[in-house]
Amino acid sequence: MGTKCTFLCGLHNIEVNEDLGDGFILVPNEKSNNFPSIKITNNKSKLSSLLNRELAVLIGAIEYSHLTEGYPIVAFAENEFESDKVSSIDHLDLHLYLLKAFFFCLWMTKDNAADFDIGFLQFTNSAGMQEVSANNMTTTNFDVSGNRASNQFTIKELNTASKYLKECIHIQHNNRPKLASASSLDRIGIANYFIQSATISYDLGIKAVGYCSALETLFANGDNTELSHKLSERVSKFLEKELEPRKTIYKNVKKIYDIRSKVVHGATYKSNKVEELSESVKQADEICRRIMIYALTTNEVDNIFDKSREDLETYFLDLILR
Secondary structure, eight states, X not given: OOEEEEEEEEEESEEOSSOOTTOEEEOOOTTSTTOOOXXXXXXXXXHHHHOXXXXXXXXXXXXXXXXXXXXXXXXXXXXXXXXXXXXXXXXXXXXXXHHHHHHHHHHHHSOOOOEEEEEEEEEEOTTSOEEEEEEEOSOOOOOTTSOOOOEEOOXXXXXXXXXXXXXXXXXXXXXXXXXXXXXXXXXXXXXXXXXXXXXXOOOHHHHHHHHHHHHHHHHTTTOOTTHHHXXXXXXXXXXXXXXXXXXXXXXXXXXXXXXXXXXXXXXXXXXXXXXXXXXXXXXXXXXXXXXXXXXXXXXXXXXXXXXXXXXXXXXXXXXXXX
């Protein structure tokens, strides 16, 4: 028989006006083995039913107060784990990785800075005593402007994000490759890494580097010849059918790639250029969002980013010369 446990984690920079009641459920993809389903709620009565005096003693008054009053939304789960095979920290981490994956799905829905602090797992240990394990992630999410402002989400937007989580996102915890370009990762997975590197940075220049690296991974195919033009041309033709929108995308990608080149070569930006830089980063963020929605929701047979290098080159050549 497994050890019963309760997971709790406060979320910040995310608000929902509607009452989430007993909880909005987040279900992992079936490929994400062993990951638990979790729920999120803003309902104080539901939250109160999950809290107890032992938890307050074990985590301290300040953390307990944050859980009860400090967060607009709290994630929770009630499940079991095999304590003789899995440590409480490892089981707790599964919940935290699922939350991180959900935050990426929220980014696919719209720009935001949703994040969490410390996650707690309360359970009864082998001695019959109440115990709590706690852990967090060291990375912090920022919105496209490099801020940590709160964002309002509707139930419809949560449904969209949870659909991405259940149908499109394969979460990895154990046996993750130490090298982003490892053979076990495809180009979509590598692009995902780069986009996440952009979302956890408050620096606009570093964000530009992350977004451009994602575009290179998906569209450059290892050939760096005339890379700025190639990326701009391919991305614009891929995203838009009409000439004027295509020209806009082309110019935006060229501009963000110019910014990327200056950043990685140590150039500096004057303060009066920050607004222009910010606008370019916003455009890059939206371009990457549109591409990743396609990449993660299109089936493998039709998905161009699942093609071999040779077939991908043929696809883009036909696309450009069409």
